[in-house]
Amino acid sequence: MYKTVDDVNWENWDPVVTATLMFVIRDGRILLIHKKRGFGKGKINGPGGKLESGETPLECAIRETQEELCITPTGVEFAGELHFQFTDNNSIHGYVYTATGYEGEPTETDEADPIWCSIDELPFDRMWEDDHIWFPHMLEGRHFSGRFIFDNDRMLDAVIELD
Numbered sequence: 151m152y153k154t155v156d157d158v159n160w161e162n163w164d165p166v167v168t169a170t171l172m173f174v175i176r177d178g179r180i181l182l183i184h185k186k187r188g189f190g191k192g193k194i195n196g197p198g199g200k201l202e203s204g205e206t207p208l209e210c211a212i213r214e215t216q217e218e219l220c221i222t223p224t225g226v227e228f229a230g231e232l233h234f235q236f237t238d239n240n241s242i243h244g245y246v247y248t249a250t251g252y253e254g255e256p257t258e259t260d261e262a263d264p265i266w267c268s269i270d271e272l273p274f275d276r277m278w279e280d281d282h283i284w285f286p287h288m289l290e291g292r293h294f295s296g297r298f299i300f301d302n303d304r305m306l307d308a309v310i311e312l313d
């Protein structure tokens with residue numbers, strides 16, 4: 151049973167899922183989604199999802215943003231990595247990207263509803279519990295690597311490293 155980040159053998163950690171997140175940030179605002187289905191349904195997050203075979207995390211992040219919001223992000227940069235170990239043995243390795251712009255118009259799809267938020271008023275109470283730990287670093291443009299233990303929706307422990 152995982153309780154703390156130190157309970158995981160990170161050297162040999164073999165995540166069940168590799169996934170991505172993309173955050174378009176411009177003019178003091180960030181483009182988030184209300185996730186309508188799948189893992190994290192009902193929460194506010196960035197567009198993103200699971201890696202498909204043969205795809206790089208960057209390609210996945212762009213594709214998922216196209217699929218979920220009908221936009222193509224531009225000015226994309228790597229922001230950080232997230233390592234989630236769940237008590238039920240699920241585990242997710244997440245790659246986070248930022249973008250400075252996009253082509254197209256953010257549009258609601260079956261998976262997601264676009265929401266523009268001021269970076270000063272983020273809806274952390276409706277987001278995953280880890281987000282408030284690494285969002286400030288992402289918004290400052292610092293690279294981060296986070297390790298987290300979750301029991302379902304509840305975060306049990308967190309460690310964040312900065313470059």
Ligand SMILES: CNc1ncnc2c1ncn2[C@@H]1O[C@H](COP(=O)(O)OP(=O)(O)OP(=O)(O)O)[C@@H](O)[C@H]1O
Nearest residue numbers: 169170171187188189190198199200234244278280
């Ligand atoms: C535990 N704390 C967490 N904090 C922040 N973000 C988290 C997260 N845990 C998962 N995520 C993200 O949530 C998306 C799941 O989406 P996703 O893999 O697409 O799930 P979904 O069930 O919809 O699958 P498909 O759409 O069928 O691929 C994916 O971007 C992933 O990075």
